[in-house]
Amino acid sequence: MKSVLILVDGANGQVAKSTGELATxxxxxxxxxxxxxxxxxxxxxxxxxxxxxVVVGGFDATKFSPAPIAESLAxxxxxxxxxxxxxxxxxxxxxxxxxxxxxxGSGIITDAIDVDADLITTQSVFGGSTSVHANVSHGxxxxxxxxxxxxxxxxxATPTQEDFTPTISDMAKLATVTSSxxxxxxxxxxxxxxxxxxxxxxxxxxxxKPVEAFADSLGAAVGASRAATDAGWYPHTHQVGQTGKTVSxxxxxxxxxxxxxxxxxGMQTSKLIVAINKDPEAPIFELADYGVVGDLxxxxxxxxxxxxxxx
Amino acid sequence: MRIAVCVKQVPDSWxxxxxxxxxxxxxxxxxxxxxxxxxxIEQALQIVEANSPTKEAGPESGHTITLISMGxxxxxxxxxxxxxxxxxxxxxxxxxxxxxxxALATSLVLANVIKSGNFDLVFCGTxxxxxxxxxxxxxxxxxxxxxxxTFAASVAVDVGLSEVKIARATEVGIENMSAKFPAVISxxxxxxxxxxxxxxxxxxxxKKSIQAKSLSDLGITPSEVGxxxxxSNVKDALLRPARGAGIKVEDSGDGGSKxxxxxxxxxxx
Ligand SMILES: Cc1cc2nc3c(=O)[nH]c(=O)nc-3n(C[C@H](O)[C@H](O)[C@H](O)COP(=O)(O)OP(=O)(O)OC[C@H]3O[C@@H](n4cnc5c(N)ncnc54)[C@H](O)[C@@H]3O)c2cc1C
Ligand SMILES: Nc1ncnc2c1ncn2[C@@H]1O[C@H](COP(=O)(O)O)[C@@H](O)[C@H]1O
Numbered sequence: 081m082k083s084v085l086i087l088v089d090g091a092n093g094q095v096a097k098s099t100g101e102l103a104t105x106x107x108x109x110x111x112x113x114x115x116x117x118x119x120x121x122x123x124x125x126x127x128x129x130x131x132x133x134v135v136v137g138g139f140d141a142t143k144f145s146p147a148p149i150a151e152s153l154a155x156x157x158x159x160x161x162x163x164x165x166x167x168x169x170x171x172x173x174x175x176x177x178x179x180x181x182x183x184x185g186s187g188i189i190t191d192a193i194d195v196d197a198d199l200i201t202t203q204s205v206f207g208g209s210t211s212v213h214a215n216v217s218h219g220x221x222x223x224x225x226x227x228x229x230x231x232x233x234x235x236x237a238t239p240t241q242e243d244f245t246p247t248i249s250d251m252a253k254l255a256t257v258t259s260s261x262x263x264x265x266x267x268x269x270x271x272x273x274x275x276x277x278x279x280x281x282x283x284x285x286x287x288x289k290p291v292e293a294f295a296d297s298l299g300a301a302v303g304a305s306r307a308a309t310d311a312g313w314y315p316h317t318h319q320v321g322q323t324g325k326t327v328s329x330x331x332x333x334x335x336x337x338x339x340x341x342x343x344x345x346g347m348q349t350s351k352l353i354v355a356i357n358k359d360p361e362a363p364i365f366e367l368a369d370y371g372v373v374g375d376l377x378x379x380x381x382x383x384x385x386x387x388x389x390x391x
Numbered sequence: 392m393r394i395a396v397c398v399k400q401v402p403d404s405w406x407x408x409x410x411x412x413x414x415x416x417x418x419x420x421x422x423x424x425x426x427x428x429x430x431x432i433e434q435a436l437q438i439v440e441a442n443s444p445t446k447e448a449g450p451e452s453g454h455t456i457t458l459i460s461m462g463x464x465x466x467x468x469x470x471x472x473x474x475x476x477x478x479x480x481x482x483x484x485x486x487x488x489x490x491x492x493x494a495l496a497t498s499l500v501l502a503n504v505i506k507s508g509n510f511d512l513v514f515c516g517t518x519x520x521x522x523x524x525x526x527x528x529x530x531x532x533x534x535x536x537x538x539x540x541t542f543a544a545s546v547a548v549d550v551g552l553s554e555v556k557i558a559r560a561t562e563v564g565i566e567n568m569s570a571k572f573p574a575v576i577s578x579x580x581x582x583x584x585x586x587x588x589x590x591x592x593x594x595x596x597x598k599k600s601i602q603a604k605s606l607s608d609l610g611i612t613p614s615e616v617g618x619x620x621x622x623s624n625v626k627d628a629l630l631r632p633a634r635g636a637g638i639k640v641e642d643s644g645d646g647g648s649k650x651x652x653x654x655x656x657x658x659x660x
């Protein structure tokens with residue numbers, strides 16, 4: 081049977097949902113080996129379709145960003161004869177995958193939305209207008225997968241657990257983390273995991289309250305355009321777009337966002353797109369399934385009230 | 392200080408893109424300098440200006456900025472734009488054998504050029520708008536054996552100490568990182584506001600050197616790069632049905648409730 085390494089994501093004892101998605105994909109291919117660098121996450125792995133958990137230790141993974149993670153995974157590819165490594169498509173995930181591809185002499189595919197039992201991936205490119213099927217033809221298949229692309233399957237058995245101490249080169253320790261501020265974790269769902277995202281742009285004029293109230297009525301995550309994050313109205317970690325996060329929820333609601341190409345790059349593969357904008361000519365309406373031409377300060381509170389009335 | 396900036400020419404992001412067989416059809420669309428690479432050039436310029444006795448970039452500053460680009464002949468236009476912003480010179484790797492190269496081959500070629508240039512710092516954008524892989528800077532650091540300082544939202548360089556500090560901004564939050572030269576740095580779009588080339592800059596750029604290099608100049612065998620050497624293969628690319636035209640309503644007080652009716656009808660709420 082093939083074995084597949086998946087890189088576990090999460091923080092403070094909370095395993096990211098995307099890790100469950102990686103396990104779900106990996107289970108189609110073979111034995112699922114979860115590689116975890118943060119021991120606090122081990123307990124949370126029992127919920128997913130994982131056969132084996134490898135706890136990597138012997139160095140402080142939080143002190144040197146991606147390099148030592150990539151070296152550890154490369155060593156595990158050899159010891160476990162892995163056919164594939166699946167990693168979540170985040171900024172950090174893709175960098176780890178890139179280094180890993182170089183070290184292990186393997187091909188790499190990023191931003192896949194699907195991978196089948198034969199390791200053939202599907203990517204959605206050019207704003208969702210084109211589906212590309214691809215495979216890795218050399219070495220171990222290094223694949224990064226977008227969040228929210230598959231329904232997570234549950235665990236079938238308790239995974240076995242082992243420890244692994246990699247050899248970390250001096251080169252991997254050249255850049256050191258001197259301090260860090262973890263992204264603030266609010267009460268709302270994580271942007272890339274949420275099935276509904278409500279985003280605000282320059283049109284909010286700095287007042288995100290109606291956006292947040294509507295988001296909360298739907299149990300949604302809150303996103304923002306670059307105009308809103310640059311102005312300091314919302315944290316950068318909530319930016320949706322080319323240089324922000326890529327989201328692909330069931331429903332995306334753009335409020336006071338014009339729909340610049342860089343914003344679209346992060347949301348245009350959403351299943352259903354709604355836009356609220358004062359300007360009937362705003363480009364966001366070109367891709368909206370439902371557009372309301374109007375002032376978000378009127379439309380959003382009315383919509384929030386209508387949701388409350390339905391409950 | 393010797394600084395290199397890796398710049399790529401990409402299809403204009405507003406242009407409609409399509410596939411030509413297994414690869415992106417680049418011929419039919421306008422090409423521009425990858426916008427994030429402008430931020431990388433700007434950052435290099437600001438560092439040189441801050442450390443220059445005359446507070447200006449250029450040969451008198453004692454520091455040099457070399458643009459490095461791999462791409463077809465017409466990538467020259469993007470390189471020229473970077474030179475007109477104020478970079479000093481450029482190396483352009485151009486060879487028919489490079490067509491269809493994957494990120495692994497691109498990083499191999501760029502690392503090869505960087506190795507022979509005696510650079511202290513290499514700047515990149517965080518992502519090219521066509522490939523959208525965000526992996527080349529990390530691959531470069533790995534291939535060169537240099538420090539990787541990527542996704543920088545701010546950069547501070549201490550030339551005396553040969554040290555560079557960044558604030559790395561990713562989904563996990565902010566990590567303050569530091570390393571000694573040499574380092575590969577990628578910058579995001581929060582870091583600065585790239586300058587427009589001035590008339591003087593445009594005129595000066597016409598006289599600046601763009602050195603063309605072929606694979607044989609770099610000692611790279613053609614079997615290591617290009618489409619045939621790619622370690623990932625596109626099997627097929629299928630057009631998906633286009634999104635149908637949506638519904639658009641004018642709000643006259645009932646826009647919010649109509650919207651909610653639509654969401655209920657679509658069963659998303
Ligand atoms: C390298 C680079 C990377 C970038 N990355 C990103 C990215 O990741 N994400 C991103 O979003 N952008 C990104 N951008 C910026 C992008 O080009 C746009 O500038 C940005 O998306 C605009 O944000 P906006 O739509 O909120 O603002 P605007 O374009 O100013 O649009 C505001 C909209 O709000 C509407 N409006 C105003 N008041 C109201 C009201 N009361 N009610 C309803 N509607 C109202 C207006 O009609 C207008 O359409 C990037 C740009 C560059 C160069
Ligand atoms: N062909 C190329 N020539 C020069 N620099 C490149 C090339 N491809 C990628 N880069 C650099 O790597 C960064 C990230 O690109 P990518 O990994 O393709 O998303 C870009 O912003 C450039 O700085």
